[in-house]
Amino acid sequence: MSRGVKLGVIGGVFAVMVGGCGYGVYNIASALTEGTRASSPAAPERRTGPPDADEVAETSRKFLTAWAEGDAPTAASYTTDMGAAGDLLASYAGEAGITARITPGTPAGTTVPFSVRATVSHDGKSKALAYRGELRVVRGAEDGRALVDWSPSVVHPELRDGDTLVTGESAAPRIEAVDRDGTVLTRKEYPSLGPVLDTLRERYGEKTGGTPGVELAVRHAAEDTADTPLLVLSEGRPGRLRTTLSAPVQAAAERAVQRFGESSVVAVKPSTGEVLAVANNRADGFDAAFQGKVAPGSTMKIVTAAMLIDNGVTSMNGPAPCPAEAVWQGQTFHNLRGMEPNESATLANTFLRSCNTGFIKLVDEEPLTDASLAREAEDRFGLGKDWRTGIVSADGTVPVAGGPDRAAGAIGQGQVQMNPLNMASVTATAITGAFRQPHLVPDGLDDRPRATAQGLPPGTAAQLKEMMRLTATQGTAQRAMAGLGGDIGAKTGSAEVDGQSVANSWFTGFRNDVAAAAMTEGGGHGGDAAGPIVADVLRAGG
Known part of the structure; x- marks a missing residue:
């Protein structure tokens, strides 16, 4: 009996166990009936419809186990896009230097949540990383197999098509961005500023006196999009950047x-x-x-x-x-x-x-x-x-x-x-x-x-301002x-x-020395969605 590697689940966490185990062997004799050889077994019928609970459990288990082991080709084979999945999963353990333990949660239909507890390592430095994700199991279009519906966000929720994870010296020193009055602006407190702060760092980090550190980051495929840092392994020294924003x-x-x-x-x-x-x-x-x-x-x-x-x-x-x-x-x-x-x-x-x-x-x-x-x-x-x-x-x-x-x-x-x-x-x-x-x-x-630009003649500006006043009070x-x-x-x-x-709903307005404009896709009339947004902003700053 040969010896091999057997995959198991311990406490719901995928792990690797090495030891002796017996593998089943197809018994030819079982294909014979009363001395007559049976015909070759028919190809299994191609399954249709949504995957059932057993298929969801089996497919997600195999995918998550292979991913946790760093076996990118095998993990990718259980997805709807082997090429893209294989490349990203290989970089997860390679360029990103991540080793992970993955714990599946309770499936909800064809969706399987999971948690990742990982270690990110680079050049002798290591740090823990934890996050939650989810995957969805679908029926493969070609052969009817149950497969993980591939999206880069399966690997990390910040990833989009073409993005990769990299760990190394940061592309630019970190910045401490502050508003016009010196208040520190962080993505945690002001989520919309995340991409803005990333771009400001990329463009001005070296101009603000900082030194680069070591970090895990999302390297985006889109042009003119700065890396999104996910985990800092070594701080470096941030530079200070004053912006025109008002906290x-x-x-x-x-x-x-x-x-x-x-x-x-x-x-x-x-x-x-x-x-x-x-x-x-x-x-x-x-x-x-x-x-x-x-x-x-x-x-x-x-x-x-x-x-x-x-x-x-x-x-x-x-x-x-x-x-x-x-x-x-x-x-x-x-x-x-x-x-x-x-x-x-x-x-x-x-x-x-x-x-x-x-x-x-x-x-x-x-x-x-x-x-x-x-x-x-x-x-x-x-x-x-x-x-x-x-x-x-x-x-x-x-x-x-x-x-x-x-x-x-x-x-x-x-x-x-x-x-x-x-x-x-x-x-x-x-x-x-x-x-x-x-x-x-x-x-x-x-x-x-x-x-x-030239700007407007005083008479034109005066008339426009008055017409906007009338629209706000009577229109x-x-x-x-x-x-x-x-x-x-x-x-x-x-x-x-x-x-x-x-x-789409559009609205623009002013209050004293503040002007604001908003757009809401599918919001209908300008006063219904975009209008209240602008009014809230003007109320805070006017």
């Missing part, structure tokens, strides 16, 4: 975005361009507040109104009729359901009610051209001018557009793309008349130039802004997106 406003922003899923918000100081807060509540972890590129809906009417005033088409108290529908080059545009037409409306009335047709009826007036909105956005509001904020950001897209897209762009649809950072800046420019490029860190840390933003004191103003928006049954 009280950031705390309010963190709480506000939790009110609605898939939400993002940014607050800036109009008199300086300093970013006071940035927060996201998104399942995908994407920094949509700074990097998003989606239609901003009727919040774009701030820029469109400025274009109309600057080009002499109309003024705040000038005509801007609001018919039930408007036809532009064969495409018909409508207003929100229930909006009463007003053929004698002024621009202020059309703005505060957010009448689409009133703006579209004016975009073909002389001297406007296909390029007018794009010029206004870039020359006056600084959009699309390569902002250098201190972290990765998108600076808005308002292209020259003809045909139906010219009209759609006037109401924040078509090819126009923005994010909350852009719209907070638009509000800041509208109420001060000056474009001050938003930024998170002082200029002295590097030689990056700030974008510049579509009234309910969201109720109870806020001081000098307030706002603009609502909802943006239709292909494939979504409910529009």
Whole structure:
């Protein structure tokens, strides 16, 4: 009888036991009946439907056991993607230097939770690591086997497609980031700042006097995404980095975005361009507040109104009729359901009610051209001018557009793309008349130039600010802004997106020397979801 290695479960923890054991041998005689050789056994029938409890238990046991032993090829063979799983599991024990004991929990249907107690080792240094994870068992598409539905998050919840785990000297020294008043900013207290702090560390760690340590980190596949540290084996010396953020406003922003899923918000100081807060509540972890590129809906009417005033088409108290529908080059545009037409409306009335047709009826007036909105956005509001904020950001897209897209762009649809950072800046420019490029860190840390723009004539800025005041006190933003004191103003928006049954909710507003903008995917009308988020932030910082 041969000797071998037998896998066992001790106390629910996968372990390795070496010893003698007998292995069953297929008995040919059992295939014979009364002297007649049986035909070859038929191939097992391909199973269908969700895996049953036995399959879930067996598949998860085999996968977790092989993973705990550091046997990446075998563990990967029990997944739906052997190649990707094999590479990541090999790096777990290799580049990351992790040895683990894995304890499975009680399955819930096809989902199996588990806990990991591990040791991370590098160059004579070791430290304990503990975390929880879960896997899901599915039916394989090709052969019907029960397999672990592969995702990098099975290995660690911070991992995404293409990410790896590495242990070694940190890419940059750690930083102690502080707000404008010296309060230390941590990812534990301000979760939305995690990716921001990682990027600030990567860009400015060496400029703040720190020295690198040794750490386990997630190395992200996405470009311009800094490593995410998971465990520090050796501290190094952190540098100190002062930011423009405000801890009280950031705390309010963190709480506000939790009110609605898939939400993002940014607050800036109009008199300086300093970013006071940035927060996201998104399942995908994407920094949509700074990097998003989606239609901003009727919040774009701030820029469109400025274009109309600057080009002499109309003024705040000038005509801007609001018919039930408007036809532009064969495409018909409508207003929100229930909006009463007003053929004698002024621009202020059309703005505060957010009448689409009133703006579209004016975009073909002389001297406007296909390029007018794009010029206004870039020359006056600084959009699309390569902002250098201190972290990765998108600076808005308002292209020259003809045909139906010219009209759609006037109401924040078509090819126009923005994010909350852009719209907070638009509000800041509208109420001060000056474009001050938003930024998170002082200029002295590097030689990056700030974008510049002409800004608005004083008369235009005064009219925009007054129309936003009216919108906050008498128009579509009234309910969201109720109870806020001081000098307030706002603009609502909802943006239709292909494939979504409910529009994205947009809202931008100001209170004294704070401007904020928010977006909630699938949030509906601007005042329903994004509005309360902005109001909460303004209440904390205004």
